[in-house]
Amino acid sequence: MSGRARLGWTVAAASACLGVALTLAVRGDGPLPGEVGLSRWAQANTPGILDPVASLLDVLLTDLAAPAVFVLLVALVWWAWGRYPAAVLALAGAATGLTRIADLVERPRPTPSLRWSNYSFGSGGYPSGHAVFVVLVFGTLALLARRHLPGPTGRRLAVAFWGLTALTCWLRVSRLEHWPADILGGILLSLPALLAVAWLEPRIPRYLANRPILARFLGL
Template sequence: MTSSEQGPGPRPQPSRPGTQPVPRAGPRRRPRTAPLLVLAAVCAALFAALAITLSVRHGAPVAPERAALRWSAAHHGEPLRSMAGALTATGSGPVPYALAVLAGLLAGRDAAGRLRAVLCALVVLAVGQAIRYGLMELLARPRPPAADWAGRASGYAFPSGHATTSALAAGILAWGIARRARPSVARTWYVVLALWAAGVGLTRVALRVHWPGDVLGGWLLAATLLALALLLEPFAVPRRDPSRGGPAGAP
């Protein structure tokens, strides 16, 4: 049978005037493993170098740390002291855990997914705090002289608990926002969270309860833990199977 004798095949349906096909959104791309491992390795190496340096000096501060505390002592009047005290209070206690819960609620897709993400976010924060506490006890760096303190503190100095915890909470919430908000909105919140975590860490020096190296160590430790935690994102928020409308591989 020739082509002229064949019946007409299915013809494409013309699109309606004024309408365009709506592209389907693809799945959110997972963080790549290699860059996260590199970031974790670099931050861990810097943290180790800082910890070894302080251990060799038996916790004695270096000249820039002494200069920073002298500057803080010369600028400790009101309202800076009250503002520093109010900001530093948000770096511990219930606030970081509330931010972790919010991150899980934003990251989850349904009730079960949100519960799973909340639990994972809380575990990351709690494990990070446990690691920080263990390192603090192991390294046992003394704090600045208690007579100079302008705030409350307890335990050893390195790494700073407030700096570590606030940076962890900020990173966890940034992850939750990234899974829910538009990129332009998410970037704004990244800046806000970074400024908050940096501010909490700096208040520990402003209140003269930590040396600057303690705060830097807390930030490096938090960055290491966050990079490693992102490798577990497929467990916290499993992929959906587009053909079934559920997690990938779900029966």
């Protein structure tokens, strides 16, 4: 195993362990220490110019709109780079099912006054579905951009996707849609899946070398 692969698996294992630990920690009755103060600070220090961006992201990444956005992204990747990259993105999208543990954790979202409220089924805040979606989907798009757009163009597009990921996570806290731990949990739980996709993406074509029918189906 190469040093890079070993580092990737180490990060994935550490992220998964921390994610499980955080999941257990947030099941208590009340926010974690520092969450209220951090939320207030993020709200006070986010420029108002970002409000339209936040509103647009809210619309595009709701439970109803996100599947349509994802299908559109898969179609665009298929058109631009081919069937196999689209299949890789679809694989990453399948892992967004991690958000379903929200109804097991039963953690309420913050109120506008940052008070703890009662949990209602279907409105759980942990982990943040937005965080899981952008890490897995935009992270995979960043990976594919570097793979299929060599040079500065691919790097710039990858940076743009990661910047959009960070901005989305920040705005979910600053707009009081999630507690900070909801965002952190979404990142920690989705990162191992993203790293698994990054590990599989260059290896699947080699695995399918002796399976010509499936390889042709994926455009390899």
